[in-house]
Amino acid sequence: MSGRLATSLAPAAGFISWSIAFVALYGLVSVGCLLDWQDVRWGPLSLLRALLAGLWIGAIAAAALIVMASWRRMQAAGSETAKASPFLRKLEIAANGAALVSTIWIGLPILMARQCV
Amino acid sequence: MNSPRSSVALHKDLDALWGTHGRFGWLYAVNHTTIGRRFILTAAVYFVIGGLLGMLIRTQLASPQGAFVGAEVYNQLFTMHGTIMMFLFAVPMFEGMAMYLLPKMLGARDLAFPRLSAYGYWCYAFGGSIVIGALLLGIAPDSGWFMYTPLSSQPYTPGINADIWLIGITFVEISALCGAIEIIVSILKLRAPGMSLDRMPLLAWYLLVTAFMMLAGFPPLILGSILLEIERAFDLPFFVPDRGGDPLLWQHLFWLFGHPEVYIIFLPAAGAISTILPVMARRRIIGHLWIVVSIIAMGFLSFGLWVHHMFTVGIPHLALGLFSAASMLVAVPTAVQIFAWIGTLMSGRPRMNLPMLYLIGFFLVFVPGGLTGVMVAAVPFDQQAHDTHFVVAHLHYVLVGGFLFPMLAAAYYWLPLFTGRSASSEIGRVGFWLILIGFNATFLVMHFTGLLGMPRRIFTYDAEFGWAWPNLVSSMGSFVMAIGFATALIDLFVQARFGRRSERNPWDATTLEWAITKPPPSYTFASLPTVTDRDPLADANHVARELAAGRGYLGFTRNGWLETLGVDSVTGKPEQIVVLPGPTLWPLLSALATGVFFGAVLLKLYLVALAGAGAVLVSFLFWAERSGLGREYGPLPVGHGLDLPVHPEAANPPARLATLLAITADATLFASLIFGVLFLVVSASGWPPPDFIEGGWLATAVGLAGWCAAAWLMNAARGRPVTTTPLLGAALANVAVLAAIVMLFQALPPATGHAYAAVNVVLLAYGALHAAIAIVFAVHTWVKSRSGRTPSALSLQVEIAWLWQLFSSATGVIGLAFVQAIPGLFGP
Numbered sequence: 001m002s003g004r005l006a007t008s009l010a011p012a013a014g015f016i017s018w019s020i021a022f023v024a025l026y027g028l029v030s031v032g033c034l035l036d037w038q039d040v041r042w043g044p045l046s047l048l049r050a051l052l053a054g055l056w057i058g059a060i061a062a063a064a065l066i067v068m069a070s071w072r073r074m075q076a077a078g079s080e081t082a083k084a085s086p087f088l089r090k091l092e093i094a095a096n097g098a099a100l101v102s103t104i105w106i107g108l109p110i111l112m113a114r115q116c117v
Numbered sequence: 118m119n120s121p122r123s124s125v126a127l128h129k130d131l132d133a134l135w136g137t138h139g140r141f142g143w144l145y146a147v148n149h150t151t152i153g154r155r156f157i158l159t160a161a162v163y164f165v166i167g168g169l170l171g172m173l174i175r176t177q178l179a180s181p182q183g184a185f186v187g188a189e190v191y192n193q194l195f196t197m198h199g200t201i202m203m204f205l206f207a208v209p210m211f212e213g214m215a216m217y218l219l220p221k222m223l224g225a226r227d228l229a230f231p232r233l234s235a236y237g238y239w240c241y242a243f244g245g246s247i248v249i250g251a252l253l254l255g256i257a258p259d260s261g262w263f264m265y266t267p268l269s270s271q272p273y274t275p276g277i278n279a280d281i282w283l284i285g286i287t288f289v290e291i292s293a294l295c296g297a298i299e300i301i302v303s304i305l306k307l308r309a310p311g312m313s314l315d316r317m318p319l320l321a322w323y324l325l326v327t328a329f330m331m332l333a334g335f336p337p338l339i340l341g342s343i344l345l346e347i348e349r350a351f352d353l354p355f356f357v358p359d360r361g362g363d364p365l366l367w368q369h370l371f372w373l374f375g376h377p378e379v380y381i382i383f384l385p386a387a388g389a390i391s392t393i394l395p396v397m398a399r400r401r402i403i404g405h406l407w408i409v410v411s412i413i414a415m416g417f418l419s420f421g422l423w424v425h426h427m428f429t430v431g432i433p434h435l436a437l438g439l440f441s442a443a444s445m446l447v448a449v450p451t452a453v454q455i456f457a458w459i460g461t462l463m464s465g466r467p468r469m470n471l472p473m474l475y476l477i478g479f480f481l482v483f484v485p486g487g488l489t490g491v492m493v494a495a496v497p498f499d500q501q502a503h504d505t506h507f508v509v510a511h512l513h514y515v516l517v518g519g520f521l522f523p524m525l526a527a528a529y530y531w532l533p534l535f536t537g538r539s540a541s542s543e544i545g546r547v548g549f550w551l552i553l554i555g556f557n558a559t560f561l562v563m564h565f566t567g568l569l570g571m572p573r574r575i576f577t578y579d580a581e582f583g584w585a586w587p588n589l590v591s592s593m594g595s596f597v598m599a600i601g602f603a604t605a606l607i608d609l610f611v612q613a614r615f616g617r618r619s620e621r622n623p624w625d626a627t628t629l630e631w632a633i634t635k636p637p638p639s640y641t642f643a644s645l646p647t648v649t650d651r652d653p654l655a656d657a658n659h660v661a662r663e664l665a666a667g668r669g670y671l672g673f674t675r676n677g678w679l680e681t682l683g684v685d686s687v688t689g690k691p692e693q694i695v696v697l698p699g700p701t702l703w704p705l706l707s708a709l710a711t712g713v714f715f716g717a718v719l720l721k722l723y724l725v726a727l728a729g730a731g732a733v734l735v736s737f738l739f740w741a742e743r744s745g746l747g748r749e750y751g752p753l754p755v756g757h758g759l760d761l762p763v764h765p766e767a768a769n770p771p772a773r774l775a776t777l778l779a780i781t782a783d784a785t786l787f788a789s790l791i792f793g794v795l796f797l798v799v800s801a802s803g804w805p806p807p808d809f810i811e812g813g814w815l816a817t818a819v820g821l822a823g824w825c826a827a828a829w830l831m832n833a834a835r836g837r838p839v840t841t842t843p844l845l846g847a848a849l850a851n852v853a854v855l856a857a858i859v860m861l862f863q864a865l866p867p868a869t870g871h872a873y874a875a876v877n878v879v880l881l882a883y884g885a886l887h888a889a890i891a892i893v894f895a896v897h898t899w900v901k902s903r904s905g906r907t908p909s910a911l912s913l914q915v916e917i918a919w920l921w922q923l924f925s926s927a928t929g930v931i932g933l934a935f936v937q938a939i940p941g942l943f944g945p
Contacts, residue, residue: 007687008686008687011413012413012417015414015416018418022421022443025439026424026436026439026440029433029435029436029439030432030433033435034799034800048435085314085315085687087313087315087406088314088315090406091406091409091410094406094407095410095414098410098414099417102418102446105442105446106439106443108442109435109438109439109441109442110438112438113434113437115434115435116433116434116435117433117434
């Protein structure tokens with residue numbers, strides 16, 4: 001059952017990671033602005049922007065790891081997914097790849113937008 | 118096992134079991150064909166009502182200082198137009214389509230839980246009746262379809278109008294959640310043997326993702342509605358700023374539902390396009406894999422857009438940037454599908470018939486709507502266009518283009534399946550052109566009205582603003598459009614009644630629904646097909662005859678059972694015989710009891726409401742009573758030399774998945790509640806509150822111990838044979854939890870004083886409700902263990918009770934932790 005569940009959820013893993021990252025980024029912006037972290041310097045950046053950038057990079061790393069894990073799962077002969085269908089193999093790679101691109105895109109405002117109200 | 122002499126005898130045997138017979142049989146119906154048709158026809162009636170309201174709106178706005186209706190009536194008109202179209206038309210219409218089509222396309226005889234579908238329909242019909250009844254009585258909701266607080270709060274809407282919206286729509290949403298669970302389980306478990314996920318029709322992929330979105334999207338609004346109704350009825354200040362509440366909390370909860378709702382409406386229509394368009398183009402669809410990726414992407418990305426409805430409320434710039442980026446991003450998977458459809462048309466040999474005309478109408482209307490969506494995703498533009506008629510025009514291009522045009526294509530495409538008659542009238546084409554021309558005359562012009570600065574929801578305006586001519590054109594266009602819709606609906610009715618007999622597969626389609634007799638028989642398939650290809654009918658026109666002759670799976674009757682096959686969700690390998698319930702009055706009775714509950718809450722008769730809730734519970738227990746098969750059967754033959762267990766004896770019965778899905782929806786509601794608590798703590802003014810909880814540590818400790826003990830004991834009850842003694846222990850542990858919660862209620866400051874106490878009351882009430890249900894589960898299972906329930910059925914019941922307890926304990930512990938932790942956030 002657990003293998004079957006993993007096979008079913010694997011194509012959604014990247015976007016689940018994207019969702020967590022998105023909510024975390026929004027939450028961090030809200031809390032950071034409430035606590036005036038935009039005014040605390042942290043090297044060349046404000047504390048808020050530095051934390052957001054760190055979170056974003058972490059999210060990209062997580063999304064990339066999911067893509068790599070998908071790739072490895074696909075390569076593993078006899079894996080649950082491989083046995084199930086070549087279609088699911090491609091779907092998992094493509095969906096998680098799309099989630100990686102989405103994770104990169106979603107954080108771009110961190111590099112350019114003004115921070116708080 | 119009866120082996121009939123002929124396909125006619127098989128038909129008679131199956132129809133005797135699956136059909137609804139007798140004078141009052143329609144009250145007992147649970148069959149997906151009947152329930153799906155009811156959803157579709159009821160939604161069509163609501164569409165007509167909503168459309169008429171739209172015409173009244175346009176009549177009022179046709180000229181400056183319009184005197185057709187006053188402000189109060191106008192407020193009801195636009196509120197009800199939006200409410201009906203979104204909640205009573207669009208969602209139930211696609212649910213009806215899903216219920217009607219899915220078993221036929223997936224090669225099953227019915228949906229997984231026919232009684233749940235029937236219950237959902239009655240909830241929809243009763244909830245909708247409350248809302249429409251209010252319109253007739255002149256007390257309809259009037260705060261806008263998104264019911265923003267404080268306008269919808271008690272001081273500013275003191276009548277019953279807003280309560281009707283909150284109660285009636287929540288009633289309808291129960292129906293939507295039932296539908297979502299039904300759709301997911303049916304798609305994942307009840308398919309034809311061999312129909313692996315990659316062979317599944319694209320429409321099923323669309324509906325699967327849509328149903329998951331409903332599970333995650335509807336609970337935030339249900340929570341918001343509960344909170345607002347509690348505020349209105351008992352003055353708990355969740356949204357009142359001077360007592361620690363925040364009106365923006367309502368906006369967040371509403372749009373957490375509201376934006377995914379747009380995609381919940383669009384995706385099934387896109388599924389219809391992906392089904393119809395390749396048939397009309399006479400070739401396989403291009404980019405099947407990338408379409409599935411796009412569906413999954415839209416399912417997630419559409420939840421990251423909700424704040425783009427709130428760009429002007431004053432949130433941090435970077436947050437605006439995040440939501441703006443997500444809003445633009447979601448256009449990409451939409452575009453992938455558009456290009457796949459265009460590519461399919463370009464490389465095929467399209468037939469220019471009526472379904473195809475409506476698909477072209479879809480492209481012409483939806484694509485501009487999507488592009489103006491990218492415009493309003495840009496924050497600077499949105500801040501200019503916000504709350505103007507530009508947004509009204511945009512949303513109509515998206516929703517009419519993205520839902521109505523495809524659904525009209527679907528209506529004409531599947532009409533032969535519904536009725537056994539084909540549609541070939543020229544009147545239908547006239548209807549199409551009137552709709553297309555009328556729509557663009559109404560809403561293309563409305564973009565300019567909005568850019569000229571005309572706000573939404575004003576009931577009149579001065580001539581000097583220069584809005585008179587565009588409004589007049591829009592109003593004239595709306596009447597042309599309305600005539601077009603009337604023409605199309607009349608045409609559909611006439612064709613359904615008097616059209617010529619349709620051949621079995623009039624479009625040369627390749628999906629399984631065209632393999633059955635038309636109109637569909639009660640049992641759908643006389644025997645179930647084996648699927649070896651994504652287009653099961655492409656090279657096998659004899660499939661229909663083979664199935665009708667009973668040469669597929671389950672081509673017989675036995676034990677008076679209504680049988681269909683359950684498969685492995687990924688591979689489509691058959692793994693169980695699912696025995697479905699026959700016609701029954703219980704769904705109607707349960708819906709009536711639910712109606713008593715909601716009606717009593719509306720009228721503030723809370724003791725009656727409590728009795729209604731009790732009646733709902735009792736009726737559900739009666740459902741469970743009738744779900745067993747009486748004894749263990751072991752593997753039984755299903756045809757083609759295959760033996761399978763019946764579902765209570767199978768490893769993964771549908772009920773287990775359904776329980777997990779119901780818990781998922783509940784978890785979303787709980788997560789929304791936690792979000793609400795954190796939002797108020799972080800963002801609302803008037804915090805910290807003047808008083809916190811006083812002590813309560815002993816009660817908290819008892820509650821935590823009770824939750825953990827109940828979960829541990831319920832876990833101990835699992836296994837075969839089932840150990841029943843721990844069930845009573847678990848029930849007692851939950852009683853201890855209830856006692857602890859009562860003590861914590863008493864330790865809180867008055868709930869009307871500050872949002873802090875109000876949210877704590879809700880957290881504790883949530884835990885208490887779950888503990889009470891867990892007690893019912895545990896005691897009912899214990900009683901059943903002593904009264905002859907079969908070991909496999911009992912094991913399944915314990916499994917479900919354990920899942921519920923595990924979830925209740927987890928959320929209960931989190932809830933108690935929050936109750937004690939919030940004061941700590943503000944220091945000693």
